[in-house]
Amino acid sequence: MPELGSIVEKVRSKNAGPFWLTVDIFCGSPEAYARIVNGLSTDRVARLFKVEEATLKRFDIADLNVVKFSLPRPAIQGTAHDRDMHGAGWAPLLAELEIN
Amino acid sequence: MTRILIPSGALGLGYDADALARGVAAKPDLIAIDGGSTDSGPSYLGRGVSKYSRAGTKAEWKGLIVARAEAGCPLVIGTAGTCGADSTVEWLYEITVEALAELGLSAKIAVVKSEQPKERVGSALTVGGVTPLPHAPEISADLIESTTHIVALAGAEQIAEALRTGADIVIAGRTTDTAIIAALPLMRGDHAGAAWHAAKIGECGALCATNPQSGVIQIDIDAEGFTVTPLADGAHCTPHTVSAHMLYENSDPFILYEPGGHLDVTAAKYTALDDTSVRVTGSVWVPSDRYTVKLEGARVAGYQTLLLATVRDRRYVENIRAWVDDIARRHAQRVANRMGLGPEEYSCELRIVGVEATLGALETRCEAPAEAGVMGIITAPTQERANEIGKLLNPFLLHHPLTREEEQPTFAFPFSPAEIDRGAIYEFCLNHVMELDNPMDAFSLEVRDA
Numbered sequence: 001m002p003e004l005g006s007i008v009e010k011v012r013s014k015n016a017g018p019f020w021l022t023v024d025i026f027c028g029s030p031e032a033y034a035r036i037v038n039g040l041s042t043d044r045v046a047r048l049f050k051v052e053e054a055t056l057k058r059f060d061i062a063d064l065n066v067v068k069f070s071l072p073r074p075a076i077q078g079t080a081h082d083r084d085m086h087g088a089g090w091a092p093l094l095a096e097l098e099i100n
Numbered sequence: 101m102t103r104i105l106i107p108s109g110a111l112g113l114g115y116d117a118d119a120l121a122r123g124v125a126a127k128p129d130l131i132a133i134d135g136g137s138t139d140s141g142p143s144y145l146g147r148g149v150s151k152y153s154r155a156g157t158k159a160e161w162k163g164l165i166v167a168r169a170e171a172g173c174p175l176v177i178g179t180a181g182t183c184g185a186d187s188t189v190e191w192l193y194e195i196t197v198e199a200l201a202e203l204g205l206s207a208k209i210a211v212v213k214s215e216q217p218k219e220r221v222g223s224a225l226t227v228g229g230v231t232p233l234p235h236a237p238e239i240s241a242d243l244i245e246s247t248t249h250i251v252a253l254a255g256a257e258q259i260a261e262a263l264r265t266g267a268d269i270v271i272a273g274r275t276t277d278t279a280i281i282a283a284l285p286l287m288r289g290d291h292a293g294a295a296w297h298a299a300k301i302g303e304c305g306a307l308c309a310t311n312p313q314s315g316v317i318q319i320d321i322d323a324e325g326f327t328v329t330p331l332a333d334g335a336h337c338t339p340h341t342v343s344a345h346m347l348y349e350n351s352d353p354f355i356l357y358e359p360g361g362h363l364d365v366t367a368a369k370y371t372a373l374d375d376t377s378v379r380v381t382g383s384v385w386v387p388s389d390r391y392t393v394k395l396e397g398a399r400v401a402g403y404q405t406l407l408l409a410t411v412r413d414r415r416y417v418e419n420i421r422a423w424v425d426d427i428a429r430r431h432a433q434r435v436a437n438r439m440g441l442g443p444e445e446y447s448c449e450l451r452i453v454g455v456e457a458t459l460g461a462l463e464t465r466c467e468a469p470a471e472a473g474v475m476g477i478i479t480a481p482t483q484e485r486a487n488e489i490g491k492l493l494n495p496f497l498l499h500h501p502l503t504r505e506e507e508q509p510t511f512a513f514p515f516s517p518a519e520i521d522r523g524a525i526y527e528f529c530l531n532h533v534m535e536l537d538n539p540m541d542a543f544s545l546e547v548r549d550a
Contacts, residue, residue: 016351018138018396018528019235024347050462059353064344070351072235078141079527080401080447080479085141089458096464 004040005095007032013090016070018077021087023094025067033065039099045069048097049090101322102285102295105131107167108315109304111160111177112152119316119331120163124171126318130263131168131175132280134303135192136182138396138528139349145183146398146526148249150191152182157192162199165269169205174263176270176280178254183396184274185249186215192271197550206550207269210262213544214273216250220542221395221534229535230395236531243399243529250397250530255359256295257539259283265547273543274396276358277303285321293383296363298326300356301345301380308345311335325381327373337378339370359394359539361387390535393542397530403483404522405490407476408453409497410512419502420472424450427474427496434492439485446480446489483521490519 005011009028016022025040027033037060046053051071059068075082083089105128107115112135123131136144140151150157161177168175181188193211200207222244224230230239244250251274260283262270272280278299285295298319306314314332328337346365347353356363368382411417428450435441435448451457453473476493480486497518499508536542 014349015139016349017531018142019233019531020351022347022349022351024344026344048462048464057351061353064340064347066344066347066353068347068353076237076528077138078143078525080404080477080525081449083451083460084458086139090462093459093462093464 001098001100003095004036004097004099005092007035007099011091011095013087013094015073015077015087019073020070021073021090022068022070023090025094027065027067030065033062033067035099036067040067040097044097045094048093050074101320102130102288102290103128104281104284104298104302104319104321105171106281106302106305106317106319107131107133107164109307110134110136112157113315114160115163115305115315116332117163118333119314120167122331123316123318124167128171128173128318130173130284131164131171133164133177134179134277134280135177136179136184137277140182142398142526142528145185145251145396145528146248146400146524148183148185148187150181150188154195158195158199161192161195162203165196165199165203165205165207168268174268174270176259176263176272178259178272178275178277178280180271180273183249184214184251184272186213186273189213189271189273193548196269196271200550208265208267209548209550210265210267210270211546211548212254212258212262212270212272214251214254214275216252216395216542218244218247218250221250224534230532231392231535233394233531233533237529239530239532244397247397247399247529248526250395252393252395252534252542253359254543255279255393255539256283256286257360258543258545260287261540261545263287265545267547276394278356278358281319290321291323291325292385293363294321294324294326294380296356296358296385297365297368297380297383298328300363301328301342304345304348306330306332306335307348308342309335309337310341325379325383327377327379329377336376339372339378342378342380343368343370360391361385391539392533392535395530395532395534396528398526399529400524401527402479402481402525403486404525405478405483405486406520406522407490407493407497407518408473408514409518410471410473410514412471412512413509416502416509417470417472418468420452420455423500423502424452424474427500430500431493431496435489438492439488441489446478446485448489448493449477451475451477479525483523487519487521494518
């Protein structure tokens with residue numbers, strides 16, 4: 001099965017302030033968008049990020065061919081156990097997820 | 101119509117001088133640049149210092165002071181010196197005075213300060229004037245007391261107050277990223293939804309264009325909408341690049357909260373005017389009943405010592421997890437035996453660079469790299485204790501064998517001493533808003549001639 005990153009144009013993750021993290025999947029085309037919307041469940045992303053599904057906010061934005069997830073940061077930005085000050089490291093994790 | 105020239109996403113990132121000159125020639129009504137954000141972590145606010153170098157900041161700021169003099173319009177910086185504390189406002193003011201003197205220019209400077217006395221926030225907390233935002237940490241009077249710096253994010257009202265003094269240059273402490281761009285069009289009666297939406301699109305400079313590194317952006321805001329134009333050679337805005345920018349660093353791509361209301365772009369329409377410019381209409385500003393400003397605060401969260409060892413031996417790299425787990429166990433025992441400290445009295449994390457340092461338990465890949473780094477991060481209530489715990493870790497990272505039946509190995513330390521004292525580490529401890537009767541109640545404004 002192909003990795004998500006090979007289907008879409010770009011995956012980006014970033015802080016949305018010190019307490020939130022946001023991950024944007026730029027699908028690049030309506031076809032890729034449909035494939036991600038149908039092939040990537042919120043539950044699967046929750047398991048990948050090891051968070052409760054209810055904490056994930058999901059936005060399927062057809063106009064932009066974008067699927068976006070926002071979640072409270074598991075470690076608040078900059079605390080002793082935070083590993084990634086800018087939150088960019090979550091994108092490759094999602095990009096390497098296999099999609100039907 | 102109000103024309104705002106934005107040289108880049110932040111002072112310190114550099115800008116394209118040719119594009120800036122093009123922007124100045126187009127007669128802007130204001131030049132706006134952001135000076136910081138929380139994005140580089142809590143240490144800058146905790147200490148009240150800038151992330152960017154003084155030399156780099158001065159060189160770029162000097163260029164903008166010249167551009168302002170040529171354009172004959174105000175120059176506004178928000179969140180001066182990364183965190184927007186009073187100390188970084190004064191730091192940039194001092195740089196400004198130096199730069200003006202070297203250029204043989206003079207200017208009227210309005211200084212807006214955003215730092216909050218603990219007593220003000222403590223009193224507001226007591227009377228219910230401080231409200232948590234989603235996913236905010238618990239706070240108390242004691243926590244407020246333990247902060248080293250608290251700032252409130254100024255909005256368009258405080259920047260407007262500064263512009264009304266007729267200042268040539270406005271140096272503001274912490275503001276929202278958008279306030280410095282939205283203030284003037286709002287003062288002049290342009291469309292409020294367009295002013296805030298334009299500000300959000302423009303606040304990162306050319307990040308809303310096809311060539312994000314090119315920096316300079318021009319935004320025209322009028323009675324119905326706004327037009328965004330990147331000014332560097334070869335940079336283009338498309339409806340996609342502009343609308344997609346609402347996603348950036350924003351947990352909700354349609355709503356943006358500001359002091360005094362929120363922006364809703366659900367119904368916004370994005371139209372290409374040509375190859376370069378995009379027109380946006382349909383953005384809505386929704387005023388709120390209460391006037392609130394967001395608070396940011398930081399406090400000391402311990403002291404850290406780091407160690408870094410690199411492991412190149414193939415057998416050790418292949419078994420790095422087991423090796424590190426064994427070291428963690430033995431080191432904890434040694435700290436207990438030698439220092440009498442239990443695991444609740446300090447933290448020692450061993451992150452394996454090349455294997456799982458970025459993602460920890462979330463990592464899904466498992467192939468062995470050529471080498472691995474082991475980064476020991478020790479956090480303790482004092483620097484002395486963190487350093488002692490680090491010294492007890494040192495011999496393990498240098499010589500610990502994978503099995504008892506082998507010769508003593510030695511691993512690579514890139515530094516001597518191996519222990520690196522990081523000093524105090526800080527944490528963000530506020531994600532709250534504070535209600536104000538009058539927007540200027542929590543901010544000060546002063547005009548100085550330089």
